[in-house]
Amino acid sequence: MEQTHAAPQDIFAALRAEVLTCLRRLLPELPEEALTRVTVEPPRDAAHGDMSTNAAMVVAKIAKVAPPKLAAELSAALLELPMVAEAAPAGPGFVNLRLAESFLLGQLPVVLRAGEAYGDGASGAGVKINVEYVSANPTGPMHVGHCRGAVVGDALANLLGKAGYAVTKEYYINDAGAQVQALGYAAYWRYLEALGTTLTEEEYAEAVPGGLQYRGDYLVPVGAALKETFGDSLAPGAKPAEASLWLTTVREFTVAAMMESIREDLAALGVAQDVFISEAQLVKDGVADRAIAELSAKGLVYEGVLEPPKGKLPEDWEPRPQTLFASTKFGDDVDRPLRKSDGSNTYFANDIGNHADKIARGMQQLVQVWGADHGGYVKRMQAATRALSDGAVPLDVLLCQIVKVMKGGEPVRMSKRAGTYITLRDLIDEVGRDAVRFTMLTRKSDAQMDFDLDRVVEQSRENPVFYVQYAHARCRSVLRQAGEPAPAELAGEEAALATLQDAAELALLRRLIAWPRTVEAAAAAREPHRIAFYLGDLASDFHILWNRGREDATLRFIQAEAPEATRARLALVAATAIVIRSGLAVMGVAPVEEMR
RNA sequence: GUCUCCGUAGCUCAGCCGGAUAGAGCACCAGAUUCCUAAUCUGGGGGCCGUGGGUUCGAAUCCCGCCGGGGACACCA
Numbered sequence: 001m002e003q004t005h006a007a008p009q010d011i012f013a014a015l016r017a018e019v020l021t022c023l024r025r026l027l028p029e030l031p032e033e034a035l036t037r038v039t040v041e042p043p044r045d046a047a048h049g050d051m052s053t054n055a056a057m058v059v060a061k062i063a064k065v066a067p068p069k070l071a072a073e074l075s076a077a078l079l080e081l082p083m084v085a086e087a088a089p090a091g092p093g094f095v096n097l098r099l100a101e102s103f104l105l106g107q108l109p110v111v112l113r114a115g116e117a118y119g120d121g122a123s124g125a126g127v128k129i130n131v132e133y134v135s136a137n138p139t140g141p142m143h144v145g146h147c148r149g150a151v152v153g154d155a156l157a158n159l160l161g162k163a164g165y166a167v168t169k170e171y172y173i174n175d176a177g178a179q180v181q182a183l184g185y186a187a188y189w190r191y192l193e194a195l196g197t198t199l200t201e202e203e204y205a206e207a208v209p210g211g212l213q214y215r216g217d218y219l220v221p222v223g224a225a226l227k228e229t230f231g232d233s234l235a236p237g238a239k240p241a242e243a244s245l246w247l248t249t250v251r252e253f254t255v256a257a258m259m260e261s262i263r264e265d266l267a268a269l270g271v272a273q274d275v276f277i278s279e280a281q282l283v284k285d286g287v288a289d290r291a292i293a294e295l296s297a298k299g300l301v302y303e304g305v306l307e308p309p310k311g312k313l314p315e316d317w318e319p320r321p322q323t324l325f326a327s328t329k330f331g332d333d334v335d336r337p338l339r340k341s342d343g344s345n346t347y348f349a350n351d352i353g354n355h356a357d358k359i360a361r362g363m364q365q366l367v368q369v370w371g372a373d374h375g376g377y378v379k380r381m382q383a384a385t386r387a388l389s390d391g392a393v394p395l396d397v398l399l400c401q402i403v404k405v406m407k408g409g410e411p412v413r414m415s416k417r418a419g420t421y422i423t424l425r426d427l428i429d430e431v432g433r434d435a436v437r438f439t440m441l442t443r444k445s446d447a448q449m450d451f452d453l454d455r456v457v458e459q460s461r462e463n464p465v466f467y468v469q470y471a472h473a474r475c476r477s478v479l480r481q482a483g484e485p486a487p488a489e490l491a492g493e494e495a496a497l498a499t500l501q502d503a504a505e506l507a508l509l510r511r512l513i514a515w516p517r518t519v520e521a522a523a524a525a526r527e528p529h530r531i532a533f534y535l536g537d538l539a540s541d542f543h544i545l546w547n548r549g550r551e552d553a554t555l556r557f558i559q560a561e562a563p564e565a566t567r568a569r570l571a572l573v574a575a576t577a578i579v580i581r582s583g584l585a586v587m588g589v590a591p592v593e594e595m596r
Numbered sequence: 597g598u599c600u601c602c603g604u605a606g607c608u609c610a611g612c613c614g615g616a617u618a619g620a621g622c623a624c625c626a627g628a629u630u631c632c633u634a635a636u637c638u639g640g641g642g643g644c645c646g647u648g649g650g651u652u653c654g655a656a657u658c659c660c661g662c663c664g665g666g667g668a669c670a671c672c673a
Binding site: 443447 | 597598599600601602608610611612614615616617618620621622628629632633635636637638653654666668669670671672673
């Protein structure tokens, strides 16, 4: 939490440590807690310098000193440091710092030597964190609704990894409920079709408990595969057999087929989770029941009757005793049922098992990425996790709002019935994996998003995907033209770096050195979209510099008659390319070498 | 009715676990444009940060109320 965990390359953290040292010296009586609110950050207005600290204002009250007076003393102390060129009190008690140019420029070799590892942090401190995302029901192909969660979860996991956590990427397969049962019946129908049954779909549907669902074509190949594997042994003479004779077999076969298809879709999106946990398996292994027994032993499970829900009352509501988890003891609004009326576990009960399993595997922090329609489920799951771990394992939930797909200014209707149902694969085929991933991260995950199919492939300033990729391509173009100097070689150009003097060059440099703190802050806030915004800003700084060269030829990167300036600029360009790649890697987007 | 997320420029959105004069892109206005990669560039106007209180040296940010919008509300997943 303190600077001990900050990224080694984060000079803001380094300066913060210096500020604290000065404060301790100036005010020996000051309690350590008073220092936690001290920040060192880039000032909003660049005219104020490279860094600014609120230290004097934050500490003033406890120290019983006037902020401006303390700011002046702190400024004087900080001025002693070799890396500080200017330090001055300002405003209500800020201390503004201008760093020595040599120190600032000296960060460039740090970037070049670290490569894409630049920005790797230590704030995660190796803590075992589990990020579960997608977890779509294995009842059909993935559609765009799943896509945002997949990208956000994957990028967040990458981000946490970069910040120093030990990350497990996980997928929980909901293969135990009534829906996969219905899937079994649906697949069986396709199997009967493959065998050449004389039944009509409607005749078959009448015999299916709860009606025939999942009528999409995607189960046709599964029916054929069932025939391939089992011949007509599950339906002799192409006539439906007793469900007990085939349902489990068909269901498991179909779930496996669906999961294979889902994994292919995820792979197409560049997502590959480390662990796939089966709900059915957890139930079978008794994990869910043991978790409930554990809660029960803590006195948190009881038989009771819930109040009827307020507002619109369900048609078939009746007071009924249920097995309940006392989630209200942990901040939930009502206690939650663990068993259905037929005695089997509720989804919630099994999910408690899922979370207990993660805790048992040694996870110290849990993250779930859910659709916003699961918002009402957050409190109860946090309650359960708190109860299971005695408060030791926090559960963070990211809710992803709906994505509206737009085409030609019109929303594309998402309806299975109308046949305008967009699968994830369709989306990737239409605009490409990288555009999908980048675009999904251009909004805060809890804000609604319009995904404009036309905009996303547009090659213009308005398209952030293009804009960032273009900046990287321009960097690479310059480096190719300069004969691909090795980063290590450029890192050795300490003396030449002093030729970097233009405001646009220094602005770009300042952006680059903000990368480590950007990673730390985004990881701490669990907000991967910040990486996309940072890269947009970085690309903008680079394009501005590039454009300066269009007006003023002496600002171009390669100067035939000035080899020293050229090497310094190449170092800056190479560092820019590195940081862009570093950021894109977090987002799971491949950098491009040239725009074609 | 309860819970939850949201409300920032005409539009789409940022705003870094409170900080100095609230930012970007688009749109609009005025200029530039035979450039290392063409897919533009420079400058400008434009906001009571939904609203009323509170906490504080200091609030778009934290707390409470209200207004307006999305979502969720026993035995689905």
